[in-house]
Amino acid sequence: MPSKVAASRTHSKPSPLLEGVRIVDFTRRFAGSFTTLLLGALGAEVLKVESQLRPDPYRGVKYVEGKLETILPRVGMYAAVNHSKLSCTLNLNKPEARELLRRLTVISDVVADSFYTGVMEKYGVAFEQLRRVRPDIVTVTMSGFGQSGPYKQYRAYGPVGSSFGGVDAMTGFPDGYPVSAGGPLDGICSETLAYGTLAALFHRSLTGEGQRVEAAMHEVQMSVAPESLLEYAATGRVPQRKGNRDDVMAPHSIYPCAGKDNWIAIAVNTGGKWKALCRVLGRPELTRDPRYATADARLRNQASLDTLVEAWTRRQVNTEAMETLQKAGVPAAACQNVIQLLEQDPHLKARDMFVWLDTPGIGHVAVQRVPGDVKGALRCVYTPAPKLGAHNEYVFKGLLGLPDAEYDRLVEQQVIY
């Protein structure tokens, strides 16, 4: 039986961190799904609930005239944010399905969703309804603008949250448009909600009390990019976009290297590192140049400084330049694309940062370990993203103890569906 709990008990090694935690998971698309993914990889048993009628849109399939059709191939994204979960199906239009769902929550610790306000109430699994059957339940909700306040009904994806929360206004070059930080950054919302869930579970483990946990995307973005608000609060000035420059460090930019799409980040944060950089550039005389003698002078003369650095980087391959600079003690890194991260970074390879999963219907895919699970140090659990309903028998016969005949009837009548 594909139970992570059962599997881990056969080993004498230390157990996964969240062993024994069970999550009923209604999340869809990215932000909510990535939250439960993280908890699943940390060892919780995550039961993702969908139905043939309404599969997660990230599966790229849709129910059309009695059968599932592929509509939009986002299966890579699906595999990336739904591994380490189990899949079961319930047609919640049927009262019997809602009863099974109620029984599932009774034997679970957390119920997670990313629906709009009102959907969970309709299915009878909102916090107040669940609390009656499971007094210590923790409910977890990812929402765009939060569940209170004048914009509570407003819709958001990650990019909307980062615009409203103030990150985008600070992202981009001073003479250009603001740039959305939200696409790459919406994972931080999931991580923050996972943190809140763990805090609630920790509290519950000591007191027996459950509660509601909620994250609003813009508030997460505010909390992890507080600098512009703090600067405004401290000085009354609205700061400008800085591109890749910094308020105190110079040189500090991403410089083009030899060849196409080859870039390196270099950041000099002390006088000693400036001297080291001059030696690497083959320009030791610059250390005596008054234009660059102090941190303030280097900040004032950034434009000419960038020209000097670029004259050198243009002749380098970024990965080699990174090694040279780091050997001299200068903070530097090649800008890595996904191929380099996966196939070429010797450091990530040595730390075994990617796990390959044979994912049914999708193929052999790489997923990143949870940060901190270096070579499996935290005993995180990685199982392939499941096909729709792959674990129905385990969930309904195994966990809920339905007899075979009853299970078959519920499948037949499209309750487990």
Next chain:
Amino acid sequence: MRDGALHGLSVVEYSHGVAASFAGKLLSDFGALVVKVEDPRGDPSRRLPPLVTNGGSALFAYLNTGKDSVIVNQTSAAGRKVFRDMVRRADVLVEDLSPRQSRRLGVSYHSLARLNRALVMVSISGFGRSGPRAGFKSTDLVNVAAGGLALTMPNADEKTGLAVPLRPGGTFSHFATGLNAAITALAALMRRNSTGRGACIDMSEQEAVLHNISRHVTQYTVDGKLPLWALARNYGGGGGIMKCKDGYVMVHAAEEYTWQALLDVMGWPAWSKDERFRRRDVRFANWDKLQPHLDEWFGPRTMQEIFHTCQAKDIPCAPVTTPDRLVSDPHVIARKAIIQVDGLAMPGAPVRLADTPHAVRHAAPAPGQHTEDVLSRWLGYTPSRIAALRKSHAI
């Protein structure tokens, strides 16, 4: 007020950087006792910009809410013993020492776990504690480059389509790392509560950054494509950041029905019937032809007008908010998303726990403000012992 969710938990934070401080702040604001151990010179992050008018760091004030500051001179044997006594009593140690400092001060999991088997120790560094690049120097810019984020920002050159690497506003890598440190620490504490066994966590800033974009690596293993679908002003053919009368808005009509709703809001202009703009993929390819039509509608309207008009039709949209507008936004005010601590406005709860809410116990401490308090109340040192430690400059 109710105790926070992490009431009863004790944390020692010995750090110089933003990531470890943010991990400590997350734990502190949810109720843990966080003892910030500083060297006699004070945590260097006390000097991080932005600075308030009296010279203090506003960023430090944000990162260290509710913590107790203890100054310990770890170059003295007596000082190191005080530190070890704290670790003996702590549930969690968060540190970001360089490998050289760790060796000099004897701060290793191997030696500290002998004092406290249940200790959860999180070590934060740019590239982690093992592997060929362990010990490489890092800053936020270096982290976002090494972790792949800089090349994943939707900032491709509009003519060539090639990525132009960019760092997100703020210092994203440090906050992502602190958050992941706090997550793994809490998860490790859940196991410790049932088994008594602690954990040693090697948290790398590169890997914390990567975690936020690694879905693109997975996608690449499925279809062999690099994530280059979003340009600065063409967000996958469903909108993007638009210039308007008094600033910018983000409109993200990701689905076909939200795009239809946007056309509805714009009154079904003639160009909407153009084949080049019908489907998302062809819109993406023909965006430079579409942009002037959109500008015509967005240009003369205000951020607030566009925001509320679009949201009334369920179109994901928001103003690109600057801090002066954020502080006066009615939604931000209604949810108390910005709080005042000692007269300084700062972000409030990142996530809300209904019954054990986020709460700032007190403002960021002065260096050593709680040394005596922590030594006497938490460690149970006698006044004479504390006086002797003071006399020998161990504290």
